[in-house]
Amino acid sequence: MPQTPMAAKPILSITDMSIVFTSPDEAPIEAVRQVDLTLTPGKTLALVGESGCGKSVTARAVLRLLDSNAQIQRGSISFAPPDEAPVDIARLKQDSLPLRAIRGNQISMIFQEPMSSLSPVHTIGDQIDEMMLLHEGLKPKAARERSVALLDQVGVPGARERADAYPFQLSGGLRQRAMIAMALACKPQILIADEPTTALDVTTQAQILDLLRQLQADFGMAMLFITHDLGVVAEIADEVAVMYLGDVVEQGSVFDVFAAPKHPYTQALMRSIPKLARKAERERLSPIKGTVPAPKDRPDGCAFTSRCPHAFEPCPSVRPARTEVGNGHHARCHLLTPVPVEEPA
Amino acid sequence: MSRLLSVENLSKQFTLGSGLWGKERRLDALTEINLEVEAGETLAIVGESGCGKTTLGRCIIAAQPVTEGRVVYHPKAGQSVELTALSKREIKPWRQDIRMIFQDPMSSLNPNMRVFDIVAEPLRIHKICKRRELEERVISTLEKVGIPAEAVGRFPHAFSGGQRQRIGIARALVLDPKLVIADEAVSALDVSIQAQVLNLLEDLKAEFGLTYIFISHDLGVVNYIADRVVVMYLGHVVENAPTEMLFERPRHPYTELLLEALPIADPTRRKPRKSEVRGEIPYLGNRPTGCPFHTRCRYAQEICRSDKPALRSINGTAQQAACHFAETLDLKGAYEDAGHSAREMAHAQ
């Protein structure tokens, strides 16, 4: 892993990760082919890409929450908390003690649909208490005090009473907040947020984004924020990684990537969202042609070949190398690799 | 431009099952909606989920009876048809003119029908044409939306989300409508596919002289596609204005709140902390008295709790708003250098 020129040391480094799904009656699918990502304490990395490109699979791999037919075939997920020896999460045994010590405690996750992590039959207070009883060995009374404080911190009005509410008694926005409180119960060092605002109205989304930013400042955690909305990326991220069909094709600071995207896919993505401009400056959208192919039809070389306006001879067969195109800004495209001095015949 | 459709004082109540003491509870989904649709325009309807956008669309296509008020369709100048006064049979011919594209392409397409039959069905129901002619019309409509002829024998599940949305569009267009109501037609699509469908909608509009009612919660898309915007809150129209006027200087505090919450795909325009974007939409059953927005409004005064502001033209312009202080409030727009917000940004960075 090349050293990123950032002040803080990365807390999580995913290197060359590949994830394969097998099924009895179909050929194996390499849903994630080549992912390199680094997370830094106090910073947010947004992982952006279209539906099916492998964002959620990547995120779940970090917590080893993948379905049983999935296998991390290649690569490492190095978790390096300060003052602790680094662990390769990819090599830990499913359901082993060290993995359970990390999951929900040092690294926790929130989802688009809060009910996928909240139990419908327990009060939200009990569920948050449970996390602390489990991982921190607090006494029930102390746990409840902290749960209430947390609910208050994530902006649940009347936290003490609301702790006794069941999830169905809360609005969508409040449920999302309760789930965030639960994820933060053990002061994780990494928070993974998989489209936590996609199902919400813009006004509620703005509140939740604010909340996450505030909590990050308070807790100093690293955040992996998954979204398909470039507007949300621009609002929340310090760094952005763009995924296409299982590959991370570009990663860099959010300012650099938005100001000067280097990968043709990132460029095309930026051109397909309407700009917030007056009619006089209005430009017709230029969509990316065609649709994302199925992983089984992905070429061996660059995944974007079939839709790329610049595709040329090496693209379908040779996988482009990860090239540094700026300070901490990387992309994988043959247009960006230095031309070899001697052309092969 | 001539008027194509008028919605006059339209209200819609839903009756919910009996409450605690066997009393029926009512929910006001729409309250005294007035709006006009001009031929050839794209009118956007925006607002948070549950504010009544879909219900309004369904009342216009007469898929739902209205509780009060009228929907009047003007097929040509001087002709008026009161759709809300017609029987099921009488309304049938007009149904060809006003078509709706639904929010969720998966649930609105019958999974057991082949694409050909999905698009042919409206032609068969309305007995427009048969055999060769029907086949030609279906195929050419599908080709217009980018579904190749060789795919017409497939079932919906064999298409991507974007393609299914195209099939929904073809189904609406095959009857040669005048007015198309697109309910969140691009909301579920990935950006690259969304851009394809937006361009398609624009091209079809130009080719067939269509009029759109474009229901959406995405103000970025609305700014791009709409000529005029109607903002709804809790079943009320709170603002109705030409797109650029509304984004330049909104006249209703709720519109300002929506614009403020809109994420902009440009990190250099990251907004200062939006601690002001707060409060949640109240449950429709407990609609506040006075101004429906007063529980969340940062400009609310005493009068707002008691008196309901009327929707009116602001200073004689084409911009209408329903706020007691619409004429005087200096609200923030969404364009980069729209008065107010540009000044604040300068401080923020």
Ligand SMILES: Nc1ncnc2c1ncn2[C@@H]1O[C@H](COP(=O)(O)OP(=O)(O)OP(=O)(O)O)[C@@H](O)[C@H]1O
């Ligand atoms: N259990 C599974 N078995 C087989 N394939 C799977 C499984 N789970 C995911 N996949 C495949 O892996 C790929 C990536 O899926 P993933 O859920 O990560 O997408 P995503 O980027 O999160 O998309 P979205 O934006 O729709 O959430 C897809 O092609 C998906 O069909």
Ligand SMILES: Nc1ncnc2c1ncn2[C@@H]1O[C@H](COP(=O)(O)OP(=O)(O)O)[C@@H](O)[C@H]1O
């Ligand atoms: N058939 C129905 N019965 C009862 N309530 C309904 C029905 N349809 C819609 N509603 C209610 O009417 C309100 C407006 O709904 P809708 O028009 O779907 O909102 P939007 O499309 O703006 O999200 C919501 O509170 C919704 O729950």
Ligand code: SF4
């Ligand atoms: S490697 Fe080739 S196909 Fe891939 S993005 Fe670059 S030019 Fe396009």
Ligand code: SF4
């Ligand atoms: S009438 Fe009052 S409460 Fe309503 S929007 Fe205007 S200022 Fe706010």
Ligand SMILES: [Mg+2]
């Ligand atoms: Mg996902």
Ligand SMILES: [Mg+2]
């Ligand atoms: Mg709706």
